[in-house]
Amino acid sequence: MKIRKQLNNDGKVAAFFLLPSLIGFSLFYLIPFVMGTIYSFKDGAVGGSFVGLFNYKELLASASFLKAATNTFWFTAINVPLVIGISLILALCLHQTVMFKNAIISSFILPIVVPVASIVMLWQILFDWNGTINLWMMKMGFSQIDWMKSEWSIVVVSLVYLWKNIGYNMIIFLAGLQNIPKDYYEIAEMEGAGRFFKFRQITLVYLTPTMFFVLLMSIINSFKVFRETYLIAGDYPYDRIYMIQHYMNNMFASLNVQKLTAAASLMVLCILILVFIFFAIERRYRKFMS
Amino acid sequence: MKKILPLMMSLIVMFSLSACSSGNTQTKESKNTEQNHSKNSTNDNGIKQNREDLSLKVSKDEKKTIVISVMGNTPFFEMAKKEYEKKHPNITIQIKGFTTKNMLSPVLLEKYLKTTSTEVLSGKGADLFVLNESSLPVDRFVDKKAFVNLNHYINIDTSFDKNQYYMNIIQNSQTNGGLYVLPTRFFLNALFADQDAISKTGVKIDDKHNWTWSQFVEVSKQLKQKGTLEFAMQDTPDTILNTLVFEDKNFSQLVNIGKNEAYFNSKFFTDLLMQVRELYDENVLTEQYSEDGTYFRSSQIYSPKDYFLRSAVFYKNATIYQMPHSSDKESGVSFVGYDRYAMNANSNVKMEAWDYLKFLMSYDMQLQSQTGKFPINKAANEKEFAELKNGTKLDNPKGRQVTISEEALQPLKQMITEANTQVRSNDKIQAIISEESKSYFSGQKSAESVADIIQNRVMTYLNE
Numbered sequence: 001m002k003i004r005k006q007l008n009n010d011g012k013v014a015a016f017f018l019l020p021s022l023i024g025f026s027l028f029y030l031i032p033f034v035m036g037t038i039y040s041f042k043d044g045a046v047g048g049s050f051v052g053l054f055n056y057k058e059l060l061a062s063a064s065f066l067k068a069a070t071n072t073f074w075f076t077a078i079n080v081p082l083v084i085g086i087s088l089i090l091a092l093c094l095h096q097t098v099m100f101k102n103a104i105i106s107s108f109i110l111p112i113v114v115p116v117a118s119i120v121m122l123w124q125i126l127f128d129w130n131g132t133i134n135l136w137m138m139k140m141g142f143s144q145i146d147w148m149k150s151e152w153s154i155v156v157v158s159l160v161y162l163w164k165n166i167g168y169n170m171i172i173f174l175a176g177l178q179n180i181p182k183d184y185y186e187i188a189e190m191e192g193a194g195r196f197f198k199f200r201q202i203t204l205v206y207l208t209p210t211m212f213f214v215l216l217m218s219i220i221n222s223f224k225v226f227r228e229t230y231l232i233a234g235d236y237p238y239d240r241i242y243m244i245q246h247y248m249n250n251m252f253a254s255l256n257v258q259k260l261t262a263a264a265s266l267m268v269l270c271i272l273i274l275v276f277i278f279f280a281i282e283r284r285y286r287k288f289m290s
Numbered sequence: 291m292k293k294i295l296p297l298m299m300s301l302i303v304m305f306s307l308s309a310c311s312s313g314n315t316q317t318k319e320s321k322n323t324e325q326n327h328s329k330n331s332t333n334d335n336g337i338k339q340n341r342e343d344l345s346l347k348v349s350k351d352e353k354k355t356i357v358i359s360v361m362g363n364t365p366f367f368e369m370a371k372k373e374y375e376k377k378h379p380n381i382t383i384q385i386k387g388f389t390t391k392n393m394l395s396p397v398l399l400e401k402y403l404k405t406t407s408t409e410v411l412s413g414k415g416a417d418l419f420v421l422n423e424s425s426l427p428v429d430r431f432v433d434k435k436a437f438v439n440l441n442h443y444i445n446i447d448t449s450f451d452k453n454q455y456y457m458n459i460i461q462n463s464q465t466n467g468g469l470y471v472l473p474t475r476f477f478l479n480a481l482f483a484d485q486d487a488i489s490k491t492g493v494k495i496d497d498k499h500n501w502t503w504s505q506f507v508e509v510s511k512q513l514k515q516k517g518t519l520e521f522a523m524q525d526t527p528d529t530i531l532n533t534l535v536f537e538d539k540n541f542s543q544l545v546n547i548g549k550n551e552a553y554f555n556s557k558f559f560t561d562l563l564m565q566v567r568e569l570y571d572e573n574v575l576t577e578q579y580s581e582d583g584t585y586f587r588s589s590q591i592y593s594p595k596d597y598f599l600r601s602a603v604f605y606k607n608a609t610i611y612q613m614p615h616s617s618d619k620e621s622g623v624s625f626v627g628y629d630r631y632a633m634n635a636n637s638n639v640k641m642e643a644w645d646y647l648k649f650l651m652s653y654d655m656q657l658q659s660q661t662g663k664f665p666i667n668k669a670a671n672e673k674e675f676a677e678l679k680n681g682t683k684l685d686n687p688k689g690r691q692v693t694i695s696e697e698a699l700q701p702l703k704q705m706i707t708e709a710n711t712q713v714r715s716n717d718k719i720q721a722i723i724s725e726e727s728k729s730y731f732s733g734q735k736s737a738e739s740v741a742d743i744i745q746n747r748v749m750t751y752l753n754e
Contacts, residue, residue, distance in 0.1 A: 063753035149743050236747045254430040257411055
């Protein structure tokens, strides 16, 4: 009885301590988002009347929006597995005793620390039509490639994304790897398990929670790649790297809040569905583990 | 502890509620203004108009504040503010300058755009906006009904005497059938020409009929062929390309606004690109400045004095021609509005703001020009002309002294009254064309690849 009371009290105390962040969250995220969603059903930001799904119809009729959505989807679908795979391999390599381990790790973290503006400068110098890479290509006898204004642009942006996010993911994976008890491997070894079997049945399984976190962060960061793209190529880049945030940004610039909020609501809906699917998968895994 | 928790919770609820309710009140207000708008439009079309003296409607005792948003604050704005506050002690004018610098960095400009758009979108923001060439995307603001159609005030206000102002400038500053942006000053764009050199070639130039950019290119070619001067004019190829693209007959072949389609990857456009490049290859036009070596100089004219100096600096015997037009139906002199004002549709002090605009256009204020652009007020402009008396000598930076003659001022006076073509503001498509075509003109990329990139980017823009 007493314990239950204590627990109840704890809950209240917890709620009290959570309050500031709750207020902040609702003030800066929840309330604006809800209002934004309401706007997406109206025909004017200030004093519009309800128009139902009209804005969404308009939105889906816009070829640029569809292009932006497809670009963002494929960018995420290809790069998130890629970044997870590469950072996992790197983490596995660095999990053993390696020479200059710390130096290597810190060099991978460096991209997170470097400010975006200076990165953008560097990428511009590298990938401009008259940039460094084209100069090298010319010297080696190839013809110039218009990196930022051809199909190659998406590769360049992917590179920026990978470069920026691998280090962070790798650190998380390293921490996750360190949490797996050594005994499991020892037992498996005694049982005569091979390397691949150990990796699949122990490492991957016990990394699931970490993997889940890294996956979510990578997806979110894949949306954030817009910032670098925008700084490199401006508000109307080559259409291959025209992301959904470009669309929203341009809609804001042209005061078209309806399409902007409709696009944002659709995007949130998609992310929510994705997250729920991941949660469901994770729950199944958890059950399987315990 | 237990008491605090519900208190906090209720606070949160209150927060969210108040946020909602304030939104509602705004809604009502703007509905009112919308209704006003619809009334306005019937007024514009209707025959009966209740004309009245709007200056009487300006509040005399109630404290009011007019907020003016400017990108860069100047001493003139401050001076005008002080003068007006002296006359109307109950009205305060608050100038929200975004920067004190004259030039804005792109980052600051973007910040300015963002804050202003956010304010306007939320139904707030300054009462008056001072706009310059690149400040706000005016068309989009007009589309969203964020600005007041000032024609309404001009038509009903008896204290606004149309004869006092250059109505040709005001009327031709309209967009979408309404006057949303009111220029309080203006300057002209024109071509100065070397009359001696042109008469030697025998080429006839008619800037009154069919004077399009294509025509200008033809004339330039002829001059180059028959004359001895090295070039016809100095300008950048992307500017010339843009003037040609935006010429009506060409534009309709390149962009279909209704269908949201562009045809920049067509042979038509690559031909256009090549034509422009040819002009430079054949030395008809030049990108580099050439001393005395060009028949034309495209230039802006800011004031009568400026006109004299420019004619003298450019040529020994200069004549002035209209800027070429973007359509063969157009004729007239092109001008650019300056210190342009737009009124926020959600302003609560519209009467006062309108009164302030009239104050800015008044004779006294218009004479206080520090920017040296033509005043929109006729009397003030005529005074500036009158001040340049016959025989006054101006120092010419080039050495020869300039003597002012009444006769030489005539063409300029005529141009001001004929000014009727507003120079198109910098459009997104224009910016894309300029940016991409440069690499073709500098010989870096082929016409086809440049055309493809332009097509690609313009399509994204059109389909948003």
